Amino acid sequence: MTCRVEFRVDLHIHTCLSPCADLMMTPCRIVEKAASLGINIIAICDHNSIENVEVTKGLAEEKGINVISGIEVTSSEEVHIIGLFRDMKDAIKIQDIVYENLQPGENDEKAFGMQVVVNERDEVLDFNKRLLIGSTRLSVNKIVEIIHSLCGLAIAAHIDRGGFGIIGQLGFIPPDIKFDALEISHRITVEEAKIRFGEYSHIPWIKASDAHNLNDIGRSSTDFFMNHSTFDELCLALKGEEGRMVIL
Amino acid sequence: MKLQKIIEGLALEVKTKTHDLTKEVTGGYASDLLSDVIANTKEGNVWVTIQTHINIVAVAALKELSGIILANGKVPDEDTLKKADDEGMPIMITTLPAFEVVGRLYTLGLRC
Numbered sequence: 300m301t302c303r304v305e306f307r308v309d310l311h312i313h314t315c316l317s318p319c320a321d322l323m324m325t326p327c328r329i330v331e332k333a334a335s336l337g338i339n340i341i342a343i344c345d346h347n348s349i350e351n352v353e354v355t356k357g358l359a360e361e362k363g364i365n366v367i368s369g370i371e372v373t374s375s376e377e378v379h380i381i382g383l384f385r386d387m388k389d390a391i392k393i394q395d396i397v398y399e400n401l402q403p404g405e406n407d408e409k410a411f412g413m414q415v416v417v418n419e420r421d422e423v424l425d426f427n428k429r430l431l432i433g434s435t436r437l438s439v440n441k442i443v444e445i446i447h448s449l450c451g452l453a454i455a456a457h458i459d460r461g462g463f464g465i466i467g468q469l470g471f472i473p474p475d476i477k478f479d480a481l482e483i484s485h486r487i488t489v490e491e492a493k494i495r496f497g498e499y500s501h502i503p504w505i506k507a508s509d510a511h512n513l514n515d516i517g518r519s520s521t522d523f524f525m526n527h528s529t530f531d532e533l534c535l536a537l538k539g540e541e542g543r544m545v546i547l
Numbered sequence: 548m549k550l551q552k553i554i555e556g557l558a559l560e561v562k563t564k565t566h567d568l569t570k571e572v573t574g575g576y577a578s579d580l581l582s583d584v585i586a587n588t589k590e591g592n593v594w595v596t597i598q599t600h601i602n603i604v605a606v607a608a609l610k611e612l613s614g615i616i617l618a619n620g621k622v623p624d625e626d627t628l629k630k631a632d633d634e635g636m637p638i639m640i641t642t643l644p645a646f647e648v649v650g651r652l653y654t655l656g657l658r659c
């Protein structure tokens with residue numbers, strides 16, 4: 300019997316690539332902040348892009364933090380879906396699909412904010428010109444199908460939010476969509492969530508910060524009891540395999 | 548007012564095959580947030596939206612709405628249309644934007 304270890308996990312963090320995120324959300328600062336809070340695993344989930352994931356992975360490795368490759372995709376119904384992937388090659392695949400299907404248009408920095416791609420020294424490499432704030436023409440069902448085809452985890456983001464949450468946009472979670480987890484935001488307590496979303500208790504729940512500012516990081520996180528700090532262990536813990544578990 | 552009169556008045560294209568167009572329309576509601584539609588529509592309302600996800604049919608059936616008008620050239624997803632036929636929920640489409648649809652419904656005499 301392997302000894303289960305408790306990992307503090309925040310699976311929803313934006314970087315300065317997301318137009319709505321603070322420009323201070325650079326990979327260096329995110330990693331430092333997470334380390335100072337004792338967070339063991341984070342996922343970088345920018346809106347419709349993964350371009351700051353790899354640099355964060357490299358930086359976090361030195362601090363002993365595991366960074367999961369993630370993306371927050373906006374569906375055609377304006378529902379936010381988080382996709383988490385085992386490695387970068389799968390994340391790049393979904394990014395290609397998302398870019399192909401993203402609403403056309405160029406980001407207006409004045410209206411939406413800058414979309415900064417940076418290197419490991421927080422130096423600007425590029426300004427992403429795509430309309431990352433926009434939605435894709437992919438339905439929720441299709442996005443979950445794509446994530447699963449890449450062996451990723453599909454998580455319905457902030458289900459308690461009126462706008463961009465699946466229940467707000469679609470009234471209820473379509474029973475045929477097999478989410479791997481539902482994310483409860485920092486806006487409500489677990490007790491409140493149990494009352495409001497009790498009918499979805501058959502799906503695992505996580506709490507995550509959806510950090511857009513440095514101070515948001517870790518404001519909401521989940522404890523995973525599992526063997527190692529790996530993507531596969533996260534998957535097993537969500538399923539509650541062999542004593543692994545997720546504690547909100 | 549019967550749904551048929553609205554279809555003729557706005558020259559809507561009816562996409563469903565199995566439905567009752569003689570339903571009495573009690574009023575109208577326009578929204579793309581389905582949680583809002585659940586909270587605020589009344590039985591017999593006709594619903595104007597650009598949302599095409601299959602859940603629109605379940606929500607309309609749950610609230611016993613008289614029909615769904617998809618505005619601005621939106622067409623129902625295939626599974627949405629199938630479910631609408633199964634549920635007998637009329638789906639109409641138009642290239643008019645939602646603002647224009649609502650304006651014309653109001654002119655026809657329909658109220659909230």
